[in-house]
Amino acid sequence: MIKRTFCTEETIEFAESIGKLLRAGDVIAYKGGLGAGKTTFTRGLAVGLGLEDCVTSPTFALVNEYHGRINLYHFDMYRISNTDELEFTGFYDYPLEDSVFAIEWSENIEKALPSGTIYISIERIDDEIREITIKGDERFADIGN
Numbered sequence: 001m002i003k004r005t006f007c008t009e010e011t012i013e014f015a016e017s018i019g020k021l022l023r024a025g026d027v028i029a030y031k032g033g034l035g036a037g038k039t040t041f042t043r044g045l046a047v048g049l050g051l052e053d054c055v056t057s058p059t060f061a062l063v064n065e066y067h068g069r070i071n072l073y074h075f076d077m078y079r080i081s082n083t084d085e086l087e088f089t090g091f092y093d094y095p096l097e098d099s100v101f102a103i104e105w106s107e108n109i110e111k112a113l114p115s116g117t118i119y120i121s122i123e124r125i126d127d128e129i130r131e132i133t134i135k136g137d138e139r140f141a142d143i144g145n
Contacts, residue, residue, distance in 0.1 A: 001143070004132070011037055015044025016045070019044060022049060024099060027116070028103065029106035029117045030104045031120070031122070039074075041122060051066045058104070059076050063075045075101060080105075083112045116136070121133040
């Protein structure tokens with residue numbers, strides 16, 4: 001499914017509708033360049049999951065944790081160049097079975113992503129407009145249409 005959003009608030013609202021449908025064990029694999037809106041989208045996912053934390057970019061921390069009914073682990077794999085390096089990050093120690101993972105720069109660890117991963121590509125059209133493509137799970141097919 002492809003959705004265009006025309007402002008930050010609309011991107012967050014769309015992501016919130018996705019977040020409401022997420023289940024423990026879901027992995028979101030983002031693709032998109034710098035400034036595409038991956039962290040903004042994650043803010044909406046957190047709202048949809050019922051989390052009240054202020055979501056920030058995990059660029060320097062590698063992972064930010066948000067705890068609630070379903071925990072959200074927001075990873076940034078920008079500095080990880082291959083799956084061998086992933087072992088040293090503690091990535092495999094996080095409890096996916098009762099959480100949702102949102103992974104920025106997922107293409108750097110593509111071989112480590114589980115089957116059933118939900119792929120979200122965000123393309124920045126201009127300062128406000130984003131084109132968001134979701135693949136890998138049919139439960140989101142009719143959202144935003």
